[in-house]
Amino acid sequence: MFNVLAAIFSKEYVKTRTSMLILFALGISLAAVIYFDLNRLFMLDHPEIVWYHTLDLKQIPYGIFKYLPMLSATVFCFCQFLPEMRDERLRISLHLPCPLGLLLLAHIVYGLIFLMALMIAESGAILIILGRKYPLAYLPEAFWTMLPWCLAGIYAYLCCAWVLLEPKKKTKVLGLILGVCICTPLFQHYTPGAFSTAYLPFILGIPLLTVSLFLPALHFRTREVE
Amino acid sequence: MTVNPVSVEHLFHSYGPKIIYQDLSLEFEPGKIYGLLGKNGVGKTTLIKILMGFLKPKAGFCRIFGDLANAISPATRARVGLLFERHLTYNFFSIAQVERFMARFYPKWKRERYYELVDLLGLPSNHKISWMSEGQRSQVVLGLILAQDPELLILDDYSMGLDAGYRRLFVDYLREHLKDGQHTVILTSHVIQDMNRFVDDVVFLRRGGEVTVTGLEAFSSNFHCFRLPRDMVKGEVLQSKLAKLACQSAGRTLEHIINLEEHASYFELFTFNTKEEVLRDLEGLGLKASPPILTEVAMDLEDAFVGYTGRH
Numbered sequence: 216m217f218n219v220l221a222a223i224f225s226k227e228y229v230k231t232r233t234s235m236l237i238l239f240a241l242g243i244s245l246a247a248v249i250y251f252d253l254n255r256l257f258m259l260d261h262p263e264i265v266w267y268h269t270l271d272l273k274q275i276p277y278g279i280f281k282y283l284p285m286l287s288a289t290v291f292c293f294c295q296f297l298p299e300m301r302d303e304r305l306r307i308s309l310h311l312p313c314p315l316g317l318l319l320l321a322h323i324v325y326g327l328i329f330l331m332a333l334m335i336a337e338s339g340a341i342l343i344i345l346g347r348k349y350p351l352a353y354l355p356e357a358f359w360t361m362l363p364w365c366l367a368g369i370y371a372y373l374c375c376a377w378v379l380l381e382p383k384k385k386t387k388v389l390g391l392i393l394g395v396c397i398c399t400p401l402f403q404h405y406t407p408g409a410f411s412t413a414y415l416p417f418i419l420g421i422p423l424l425t426v427s428l429f430l431p432a433l434h435f436r437t438r439e440v441e
Numbered sequence: 442m443t444v445n446p447v448s449v450e451h452l453f454h455s456y457g458p459k460i461i462y463q464d465l466s467l468e469f470e471p472g473k474i475y476g477l478l479g480k481n482g483v484g485k486t487t488l489i490k491i492l493m494g495f496l497k498p499k500a501g502f503c504r505i506f507g508d509l510a511n512a513i514s515p516a517t518r519a520r521v522g523l524l525f526e527r528h529l530t531y532n533f534f535s536i537a538q539v540e541r542f543m544a545r546f547y548p549k550w551k552r553e554r555y556y557e558l559v560d561l562l563g564l565p566s567n568h569k570i571s572w573m574s575e576g577q578r579s580q581v582v583l584g585l586i587l588a589q590d591p592e593l594l595i596l597d598d599y600s601m602g603l604d605a606g607y608r609r610l611f612v613d614y615l616r617e618h619l620k621d622g623q624h625t626v627i628l629t630s631h632v633i634q635d636m637n638r639f640v641d642d643v644v645f646l647r648r649g650g651e652v653t654v655t656g657l658e659a660f661s662s663n664f665h666c667f668r669l670p671r672d673m674v675k676g677e678v679l680q681s682k683l684a685k686l687a688c689q690s691a692g693r694t695l696e697h698i699i700n701l702e703e704h705a706s707y708f709e710l711f712t713f714n715t716k717e718e719v720l721r722d723l724e725g726l727g728l729k730a731s732p733p734i735l736t737e738v739a740m741d742l743e744d745a746f747v748g749y750t751g752r753h
Contacts (some may be wrong), residue, residue, distance in 0.1 A: 222545040230533045304529055305497055311546045312519035437497045437511040 246318035284368025479646035522591035
């Protein structure tokens with residue numbers, strides 16, 4: 216099992232290393248933009264005014280980050296799975312002598328590990344920037360605000376993988392609908408941190424959706440129609 | 442009990458109303474090289490996809506070493522080498538990376554076989570596969586398959602995109618490595634002449650799922666072409682009768698003639714029978730003539746293939 220995971224991880228690394236680097240650079244650039252924006256805010260106004268806008272009026276000074284995890288996840292998913300689906304190259308992987316479930320899981324887990332690392336790095340950088348300008352008590356609220364956006368990124372990756380792997384058009388559309396239905400509430404403009412008590416179902420959904428990706432892979436493996 | 446590497450049992454498959462196979466049954470014996478032949482649209486690629494387990498038939502089964510083709514166990518997959526159309530492989534890998542990756546999955550991996558073939562390309566080991574020509578890529582793919590040391594090889598249109606030199610190299614290498622008679626090969630190709638140098642048996646697929654399995658030598662020696670000059674066929678009625686037969690599958694109407702092709706100045710009659718038996722069929726149509734009007738024409742494998750399956 217370890218051998219299979221190591222082999223698949225090395226293949227995925229070779230395939231996606233350029234896109235990983237670009238996405239990481241994009242995340243760091245965005246954190247830099249947030250840093251300079253925040254500096255400018257504190258230069259233009261008194262700190263207590265900026266704090267008032269953020270802490271009492273619930274304005275989000277790092278709002279530019281909102282759609283980045285979803286965008287990164289979608290781009291990464293295309294970079295990971297499009298070369299496999301072009302000319303149906305996935306058939307080569309599916310013929311490898313290892314269980315289909317393990318093979319698929321190795322691909323998805325690789326993607327999830329990278330995306331989580333990317334999001335932790337991006338949101339961590341933002342929290343560090345915020346920590347330099349705001350009281351530390353503000354950071355949990357910022358964390359709970361960014362978490363749904365990161366979750367939307369994870370779901371976007373899984374649903375995008377579903378759409379790319381699935382050969383049947385109707386089931387492709389189902390994956391797309393699923394993605395829209397899950398991600399839409401995560402982007403609603405609630406009070407920052409409003410989701411803090413409702414994350415459990417969203418987090419539990421990730422392993423469920425990961426396992427359900429076995430279905431499109433199975434459809435691809437033994438499809439009945441061309 | 443010995444299990445055949447591949448067995449096809451009562452296969453039925455269709456695309457919409459078009460039936461590809463109806464009750465197709467075949468056995469592929471161990472140690473033989475089979476050429477799967479047929480015109481475009483008869484279901485060669487469909488059969489290969491079903492055998493590879495990437496298409497589920499509407500009815501019937503295909504078994505690979507006893508496993509159902511669409512549910513092959515990992516242990517059985519390790520015994521099967523697949524070559525996909527257009528020599529598909531992971532384009533993002535380099536020559537060395539793809540070898541290292543594949544080696545992790547196959548217990549009997551023979552690294553030297555891969556490099557024996559790939560070294561002929563004279564490329565550095567960090568050369569990307571995506572930078573290669575179709576011919577160069579075919580060498581890499583063949584090297585990977587031979588390094589697996591599989592007992593069964595399924596090669597889907599291995600000649601596609603290859604020039605004569607690379608085709609020859611491909612076939613020669615395969616022959617060299619498979620000469621121990623321990624491997625079973627099922628292949629399709631659009632270049633029929635290459636099969637002459639390589640296959641033991643040919644499997645002819647015809648429209649509607651008709652199938653004939655025969656030894657290549659037996660086919661080459663028993664299948665004949667006779668030429669009937671058009672001016673020896675007196676009368677417009679008889680000429681049009683023959684022309685009409687040429688548009689159909691002649692074998693359905695005539696007892697001994699498999700196929701009849703119409704040309705500007707002659708008809709060609711293809712048969713597994715003797716000239717006398719063919720003449721009896723023609724006499725049944727109303728053609729009165731003595732045997733010399735039929736001239737036997739020498740055929741190579743491609744002529745025989747076209748003669749057997751028809752041009753249309």
